[in-house]
Amino acid sequence: MRKLIIFSTLLLLSAVVGCMPKSSEDGHLYIISTNDVHATIDALPRLATLVAVYEERGEVLLVDSGDRVSGNAYVDDAAEPGVPLIEIMNDMGYDVATLGNHEFDKGSQVLDAMIDAAEFDVVCANVTAKSGAKQPLHYTVIEKMGVEIGVVGVVDTDNGGFPLGGKKAYENYDFTSDVETAYEVCDVVAQECDFVVLLSHMGWQSDRRLAESGVACQWIAGGHSHDLKNEDVCGVHISQNVKNIRYATVADLEVVDGAIVSVAYNQVNLSDVEPDCRFVERVEVLKASDKELNSVVGYATAAATKEGVANFTIASLAGYPYEDGFVPEVTFYHYGGIRLDGFAEGDVIRAEILNNDPFQSTIYIGTMTTQQMRDFILRKYNNGSAENPDKESHYPYFRSDAPYAIILGDEPAEVPDAVDVVFELEEGEHRVAMCNYIAENYIDSAIVARQLRPTDISVRSAMLRYMNSFGAEGYTPDNACRQSEVKR
Numbered sequence: 120m121r122k123l124i125i126f127s128t129l130l131l132l133s134a135v136v137g138c139m140p141k142s143s144e145d146g147h148l149y150i151i152s153t154n155d156v157h158a159t160i161d162a163l164p165r166l167a168t169l170v171a172v173y174e175e176r177g178e179v180l181l182v183d184s185g186d187r188v189s190g191n192a193y194v195d196d197a198a199e200p201g202v203p204l205i206e207i208m209n210d211m212g213y214d215v216a217t218l219g220n221h222e223f224d225k226g227s228q229v230l231d232a233m234i235d236a237a238e239f240d241v242v243c244a245n246v247t248a249k250s251g252a253k254q255p256l257h258y259t260v261i262e263k264m265g266v267e268i269g270v271v272g273v274v275d276t277d278n279g280g281f282p283l284g285g286k287k288a289y290e291n292y293d294f295t296s297d298v299e300t301a302y303e304v305c306d307v308v309a310q311e312c313d314f315v316v317l318l319s320h321m322g323w324q325s326d327r328r329l330a331e332s333g334v335a336c337q338w339i340a341g342g343h344s345h346d347l348k349n350e351d352v353c354g355v356h357i358s359q360n361v362k363n364i365r366y367a368t369v370a371d372l373e374v375v376d377g378a379i380v381s382v383a384y385n386q387v388n389l390s391d392v393e394p395d396c397r398f399v400e401r402v403e404v405l406k407a408s409d410k411e412l413n414s415v416v417g418y419a420t421a422a423a424t425k426e427g428v429a430n431f432t433i434a435s436l437a438g439y440p441y442e443d444g445f446v447p448e449v450t451f452y453h454y455g456g457i458r459l460d461g462f463a464e465g466d467v468i469r470a471e472i473l474n475n476d477p478f479q480s481t482i483y484i485g486t487m488t489t490q491q492m493r494d495f496i497l498r499k500y501n502n503g504s505a506e507n508p509d510k511e512s513h514y515p516y517f518r519s520d521a522p523y524a525i526i527l528g529d530e531p532a533e534v535p536d537a538v539d540v541v542f543e544l545e546e547g548e549h550r551v552a553m554c555n556y557i558a559e560n561y562i563d564s565a566i567v568a569r570q571l572r573p574t575d576i577s578v579r580s581a582m583l584r585y586m587n588s589f590g591a592e593g594y595t596p597d598n599a600c601r602q603s604e605v606k607r
Contacts, residue, residue, distance in 0.1 A: 144265040144377035147177035150316060150370040154183065154342030155219070155362035157190030157458070158204050158477075160402045162364035164394030167211055169367060169387060171395065178263050181212055184342035185219025185274060185320035188233070190363070190458055192473035193406050200225055201233045203405055207398070209238040215259055217272025217318035218243040219342060220282035224478055227252035227291040242272035242318065245300035252291040258308050265377025269312030271336070273301040274320045275343055282320075283343075285559060297321045302334050309335035313379055314372065316340055323348055323359060330355035337382065338370055349386040356384055365389060412470040417586035422464045423596035428475060429457045429518040430597045432578070435585035436482060436552045437520055439576060445484055447552035449492070449521045449544065456480065456556055457518070467594075472582050480578040483558040485571035487551045493540040495561050500525055500537040515602035517557070522601040529607065538607065554578055 151170060156162075173179050187208070188194060188201040197203050201222075208216075216239055222230055231253045234241050244257040258271040274282050276297045281289050301317055309315050315336035319326050322344035330339060330352040341348065341359040348359040349368060360366035366386055373381040406413070423431065429452065436450040459475035502512040513534055515525055526539040551571075558567055586594055 145375055146264065146373075148180070148263050148266060148268075148372040148374055149173040149177055150180045150182060150268070150338075150340075150372065152182050152184060152316075152318075152340035152358065152360070152368045152370075153364055154320075154340070154360050155186045155345055156183065156188075156204070156364055157186055157221070157362055158188050158194035158201075159363040160191055160194060160204065160207065160405065162389065163207055163211070163402065164396070164398035165389040165392045166364055166367060167395035167398040168392050169369075169389065170211060173369065179212070180214045180261060180263065180268060182214060182270060182316065182318055182340060183208075183216035184318045184340050184359075185217045185272075186221045186342060186362075187216065187219070189221035189224050189477040190474065192412050192470045192477070193409060195477045196409075196412070196473060199232055199236075200229050202236045205233050205236040207401060209236075210401075211398070213237075213239040214261060215240045215242060215270045215272075215318065217241070217320055218246065218255060218274050219320040220275060220284050223282065223288040223292070224284065226288060240270070242270060243274055244271055244304040245273050245276065245295045245297055247293040247295075248291065249293060250291045257304055260308070260312055264374045266314065266372070266374055266379060267312040269308035269315045270318060271301065271304050271308055271315065272318045272320075273297050273304075275322060275325065277322075277325070285556060298325055298329050298332075301329055302332060305334050305336045314338075314382075316370075319343075322346075323357075326357050326359075327352055330357055338384075340368065347386075349384060356382075358384060358386065360386070406470075409470075412468065412473070414469050415466045416469050416472060416583055417467045417589060418591065418593035419462055419464050419467055420593040420595045423461050424598045425457060425460050426600045427596035427598035428459045428461060429454060430520075430599070430601070431585070431594070432457060432475065432582060433518055433520045435581040436554075436578070438585055438588075439482070439552075439581045441484060441552075441574070441576075446550065447484065448549040449487075449519060449551045451492075451551065451553040451557055452518050453554065453557055453561075454516055454518055456554060467586060469583070472586060473579055475582065476578045478556070480554040480556060482552055482574050482576045482578060482581065483555055483567075483571045484550070484552045484574060486548050487562075487566065487570060488548050489542055489544060489546050491563075491566055491570075492542070492549075492551075495557075495563070496523070496525070496540045497537050499561055515604065518602060520601070522603075524603045524605045527604055527606050535606075537604075541605075 194204045240259040241255045243255040248254040317339045319341045320343045323346045326341045339357045345362045346359045358368040371383045433450040522543045525537045527535040528538040
């Protein structure tokens with residue numbers, strides 16, 4: 120992988136590239152892709168500089184592969200959720216974006232408002248809106264330098280025919296198979312275009328499977344699984360830039376007389392790029408505008424890792440004063456729902472706590488036996504099997520204040536399934552608390568109906584209360600992981 124050297128000033132760079140041709144049909148067309156931004160507004164100024172660099176060199180298309188929101192309270196909790204980010208993307212010059220699963224988090228009205236605010240095309244071929252919700256395009260065709268660029272979008276449907284997340288978010292939409300739809304639509308688009316880009320929010324394994332099937336596109340600009348990928352598979356280039364705009368992928372299309380003569384791909388580490396001061400100021404103004412989000416809610420005596428944040432979250436659920444004197448013996452949270460990668464030593468502001476749960480989760484309480492706990496952990500771990508090893512399975516997905524070990528079997532050797540879960544907990548029935556996402560998606564519905572009940576207590580309120588309870592002495596993070604895998 121080649122490393123792009125970014126000059127600290129555009130003035131110096133323009134002197135180097137000023138001799139490059141910029142006619143309508145001769146020069147370089149650069150397609151820059153991002154994915155899984157998750158409202159990481161602090162990283163946008165570096166991306167803005169990268170875009171400006173390539174605009175000095177030639178023509179630019181800026182595209183995104185979904186999950187632009189759900190990750191930053193300054194965006195997600197705005198009066199119009201998500202719109203502040205969309206407005207920045209407009210100013211940056213985005214051309215096309217697809218939908219990720221998190222675009223649906225707050226329902227169709229919020230998604231409609233984000234689509235209305237976008238000055239770029241929103242494409243997603245495998246979603247059909249109903250009940251008056253806005254219908255995204257299946258694809259778009261953009262002409263640059265005499266070249267027809269087709270851009271197709273698709274979102275994952277591995278959650279029982281729906282994108283990942285709570286199914287209530289998708290009640291105004293129907294979905295078709297992600298891989299099959301992508302194959303079919305790309306075939307159509309390829310017949311009218313010189314170059315086809317699939318903005319995929321399916322994840323690396325599905326992207327690879329699609330490339331191996333002979334899909335009619337040159338580039339799968341992927342997202343969803345938060346991998347770092349930049350490689351060719353069966354003649355199709357696949358890239359993915361982890362999350363939070365830490366990387367961007369640039370496709371360099373050399374165009375001569377209106378025809379593409381070469382394509383090269385470069386993945387840029389944005390930590391090497393100087394931030395654009397105009398967008399730094401824009402972000403600072405946005406963050407300063409909400410005094411409540413900037414208010415101090417606690418103090419951390421040391422830095423917390425992501426495991427530390429997970430332990431903080433489950434402790435918040437355990438320590439909440441529930442009605443009727445209910446005191447949980449065991450708490451559960453899903454690791455994918457821990458959205459804060461850590462927090463620094465010192466003052467903790469309200470926005471940081473809210474960023475850890477952009478989904479506004481609620482709490483379920485009740486009872487479960489150790490065998491029932493064992494069963495849902497095993498089902499999740501073994502979901503997908505050896506042919507589908509990284510679809511949020513085959514690792515300890517749930518965090519609990521009750522330590523447990525997943526016991527692995529012997530077959531298949533490369534990706535062994537789990538055969539048991541061993542708790543540091545007495546066998547029998549226990550009082551439990553968990554976020555609604557686990558109760559509604561991973562626990563058998565009969566158990567939920569019989570043994571668990573929803574509360575109107577938000578995870579956010581539990582976390583804020585817990586952090587505040589330590590007062591001036593401060594909270595000391597526990598960064599140890601209580602969950603493990605053990606080979607039998």
